[in-house]
Amino acid sequence: MTFAENYHDWLRDAYAMEKQAEKMLSTLIERSDRYPQFRQRLEQHLIETRHQITRLDEIFERNDISHSLIKDTVSKLEAFGMASVTTLSSDEIVKNAISSAVFEQLEVACYTTLITAARQAGDLAAVPVFESILQQEKSMAEWALRHLPDITDQFLLRSAPAGAGAKH
Template identity: 70%
Template sequence: MMTFAENYHDWLRDAHAMEKQAEKMLTAMAERIEHYPQFQQRITQHLTETQHQLSLLEEILDRNNVSRSLIKDTFSKLEALGMSLGSKLASDEIVKLAISSYVFEQLEIASYTALISAAKLAGDNAAIPVFESILKQEVAMAEWALLHLPDVSEQFLQRAAAPGAEAKK
């Protein structure tokens, strides 16, 4: 049976791996998006937020003497690479990226919501405001992604219907 702290530490490792995956995915997305500047700008902004979130998580891991999981980090990076490569093959890549962005944000929202509860029970009260701050950023990104999904979809459809225009990315 695992203690509150052991579960909490495991979830911290998961969050670190998840943010590593997000960093890889957002980097690939930002580099691929060419014809959707508003979407690219928001992805780039969230990439910066994600990199800061990673540093905050690493501080919490260090403060709790929790080692990072090389296996989880490596697996998450490979998964992000696979997602990136898969969307590159789609003729509607930008729409797939926009949908994936929203879905991934929901995963992050759920993870940080659970981490807040775990931190309380494990007695890591110093981490709670950090997780709450990260959670707000993830909620804001999810709301933005959902709000702008119709625009990205419409822009894609209009570009796809225009002779000679590249719509994919």
């Protein structure tokens, strides 16, 4: 494959990943009522994600890249379970917070790769877009990891039987 073919393929993957993130974030928001700080940050990142999708669409248009393979790529990502949102488990919020942190790291790696690929393929106009998105993803990844202990503590305190931990 040429530099451009690899770049376009990875761009399609990034687009599919963002579409999957949009679905995942929407579901997580619906299921995090008892964790307002987590919910608020997810809502903020959903807005960022939707803007990222728009910016990726602009790169597709400018490069005359077909969106025809995106549905297939999205299906592959969903089947692979990259953004699995756990439901019906008592510790759903903790598992969702972990999944969110992991997914954000995937996005960081993807945009880091796209920056190099865009340069090699000669799409220098896309580099600042990817750098901007990368900063948003890093910020969300850092937030998710930094707040994982808080979410876990809140869950454990809410789920502990009365009197549990009284000895500590």
